Amino acid sequence: MTERSGQAGDATGGPVPTTPVCYRHPDRETYVRCTRCDRPICPECMRDASVGHQCPECVNEGRRSVRPARTAFGGGAAGREGYVTKTLIALNVLVMVLSLASARSGTAVAGGSGLGGLLGDSTPLTRWGGVLGYASYVPFGPAHGVAAGEWYRLVTAMFLHFGLVHLLLNMWALWVLGRSLESVLGPLRFLALYLIAGIGGNVAVYLFSAPNQTSAGASTAIFGLFAAIFVIMRRLGRDTSAIVPILVINLIFTFTVPRISVAGHLGGLAVGALMALVLAYAPRMRRTMFQAAGGAILVVALLGLVLVRTGMLLG
Structure with a gap:
């Protein structure tokens, strides 16, 4: 009543x-x-x-x-808050703290052999989680690396860094690129882009670097973001003239500065570009299905390359 x-x-x-x-x-x-x-x-x-x-x-x-608001590429509007970008930065910082805590030398923060001594030395955590093909930690010791079954390294390596300078450079780039891409892609699509590009760069390290070299850093994913923001901005019809010089400068550093992983940077760049093309040019009617299928195909292709490389190292 x-x-x-x-x-x-x-x-x-x-x-x-x-x-x-x-x-x-x-x-x-x-x-x-x-x-x-x-x-x-x-x-x-x-x-x-x-x-x-x-x-x-x-x-x-x-x-x-x-219907909830969606971005031009089908993502959620929550990406404008940058939650994934902030979470990734926090995770990288946390892992850096754990890495420094595991260190046995005072050169873990800085004083290593990279970038004129600005990079830090390896730590037990970077040795455990960095990309390593197939090698032992000590002479005549057991072999470690991806070929020894430690496939997790292809993921963990993108969250590990050699010293604070290495971390700060990558986190600054992630902060600048990540927020822009997350806002136009949405949280889930941006996270998929980041992880697949990072894994792609690490797979390239496994394929083309010496088996006994350890590589780590978020730059594999960061270079994927560089490629992605160029593709996305072109798809939206926006000016990309400011992006190209920054990308060229980073490529120059990649080829000229010792101890920077050329394979990792170029691999992340290539895979990030491919994933961005999938996200940006998926047909509107079946966009989510096409994007998910495209990402899955890239992951399967990367796993296939890992299997081929493993067979070569163990053969």
Whole structure:
């Protein structure tokens, strides 16, 4: 019942007019009605609408019938908050802290042989999780590496760094590139791009680097983001003139600075470009299915290359 009932008569003997009450709070009188269902609602139950007010049930029903906002590439609007980018940075920083805690020398932060001593030395954690083809830690010791079954290295390596300078350079690039890409791709598509590009770069290290060399760093994924932002911006019809010089500078550093993984950077760049093409040019009608299938094909192709390389090292 939404109105009070009564049988008392007025001076003329007719029924006394009743005052409407809120359908959710029968003890509260009100003359305001929901513009959608016409039920009386009190001030506590009023929800602002484009015209008048609505009751809570009608507001919830309207939300269920409205499709959530999507980006131009099918991603969720939550990507504008950059949650994945921030989480990836926090994870890299946490792993850096753990790596330094595992170190047995004072050169883990800086003082290594890379970038004129700015990079740090390896730590037990980088030796455990960096990309390593097939080698032993000590002479005549057991073999470690991807060929020895430690496939996890193809993932963990993108979260490990040699010293603070290495970490800061990569995290700055991730902060700049990640927020832009996550906002236009959405969180899940951006995360898929990052991980597949990072794995692609690490697979390239496994394929083309010496089996006894250890490589680590988020730069495999970062170079994938460089390629992706160029592809995405071109797809959106935006100016890419500012991106090309930055990419060229990074490639120059890749080829000229000692102890930088050329294979890792170029591999991440190539795989990131391929994944970005899948995300950007998927047909609109079956976009999600096409994007998921394209990403899966890339992963399967990378795993196939790992199997081929493993056979070569063990053969």
